[in-house]
Amino acid sequence: MDLNYDKYIIAFSGGKDSVALVLYLLDLGIDPAKIELWHHDIDGNDNAFMDWECTHDYCQKFADAFGLQIYFSWKEGGFKREMLRDNQRTAPTWFEAPGNILKKVGGIVGKLATRLKFPQVAVDLKVRWCSAYLKIDVCSIAIRNQERFNGLKTVVLSGERGEESSARSRYKILEVDRSDSRNGKLKRHVDRWRPLRDWKESEVWHIIKKYRVRVHPCYYMGWSRCSCKFCIFGNADQFASAFSVSPDQGNEIMSYEELFGVTIKRNTDLRSLISCGNPYPNITKELAKLATSNIYDQQIIFNTNEEWVLPAGAYGESCGPQ
Numbered sequence: 083m084d085l086n087y088d089k090y091i092i093a094f095s096g097g098k099d100s101v102a103l104v105l106y107l108l109d110l111g112i113d114p115a116k117i118e119l120w121h122h123d124i125d126g127n128d129n130a131f132m133d134w135e136c137t138h139d140y141c142q143k144f145a146d147a148f149g150l151q152i153y154f155s156w157k158e159g160g161f162k163r164e165m166l167r168d169n170q171r172t173a174p175t176w177f178e179a180p181g182n183i184l185k186k187v188g189g190i191v192g193k194l195a196t197r198l199k200f201p202q203v204a205v206d207l208k209v210r211w212c213s214a215y216l217k218i219d220v221c222s223i224a225i226r227n228q229e230r231f232n233g234l235k236t237v238v239l240s241g242e243r244g245e246e247s248s249a250r251s252r253y254k255i256l257e258v259d260r261s262d263s264r265n266g267k268l269k270r271h272v273d274r275w276r277p278l279r280d281w282k283e284s285e286v287w288h289i290i291k292k293y294r295v296r297v298h299p300c301y302y303m304g305w306s307r308c309s310c311k312f313c314i315f316g317n318a319d320q321f322a323s324a325f326s327v328s329p330d331q332g333n334e335i336m337s338y339e340e341l342f343g344v345t346i347k348r349n350t351d352l353r354s355l356i357s358c359g360n361p362y363p364n365i366t367k368e369l370a371k372l373a374t375s376n377i378y379d380q381q382i383i384f385n386t387n388e389e390w391v392l393p394a395g396a397y398g399e400s401c402g403p404q
């Protein structure tokens with residue numbers, strides 16, 4: 083693998099695989115000044131609807147702890163606005179750039195379309211629109227609209243692991259990124275690198291333990307995957323756990339199922355699914371409060387006199403995108 087890039091952009095969700103990606107680059111000796119963490123806020127600039135309240139600040143504090151630059155980006159109105167599109171264009175994308183610049187792109191032209199339903203639980207990103215519209219597109223729009231990447235060699239890293247699904251096991255480890263234009267006038271060379279594709283979960287926890295990182299609070303409560311709090315891929319226990327932590331958010335999501343007349347899961351509505359599940363036993367008031375606060379106030383790196391503890395959610399059932 084050629085490590086001669088000018089910029090290393092890490093798609094940083096704040097979950098364990100993206101944390102492991104950062105630590106892996108540090109292990110490889112990549113100059114931290116060349117590394118940028120990019121986090122896409124799922125709920126945009128709106129209140130929490132699908133996501134964890136603490137995730138944005140956890141990501142910021144993680145970057146601060148390792149002395150790395152982080153940039154946030156989002157689709158205006160986030161998940162909810164895209165879901166509520168009713169003969170409307172998709173919303174503009176906002177992204178941060180060096181020098182405290184905040185830029186808005188799009189939302190003026192494009193197809194009028196109606197969704198009025200949740201993303202479908204499917205591999206196809208056309209119907210599972212949340213990943214495409216709220217993460218993948220936001221990332222490439224932010225690259226394409228920053229001249230600073232022209233004439234440079236950039237690599238975007240993401241933490242998909244083959245162990246998570248057969249579809250992911252077939253992803254290429256290295257390929258040309260969709261924002262690339264190396265052969266055009268701009269000479270913008272952008273690769274996509276998935277160095278963790280063949281990693282086992284044990285390797286992820288091993289490197290996190292080595293750097294003594296305190297992971298996102300959802301893992302200590304029992305989640306095996308740090309995605310949206312109410313991720314559409316969740317099973318009964320995961321939705322029951324999310325509901326026990328955030329009943330108002332859960333009720334709002336249920337009210338949209340009723341309004342749309344279309345459920346998130348094909349064979350059940352959310353209320354019935356939750357009634358079949360059991361909240362994770364490791365959910366405590368303190369952890370729930372931490373995860374649902376906009377401020378993350380714990381230390382990212384454990385003190386040397388503290389014991390690093392494997393979270394309750396490690397090696398649990400993984401219900402995430404296929």
Ligand code: SF4
Binds near residue numbers: 132403
């Ligand atoms: S975590 Fe789940 S709900 Fe959130 S964007 Fe990804 S697939 Fe969609």
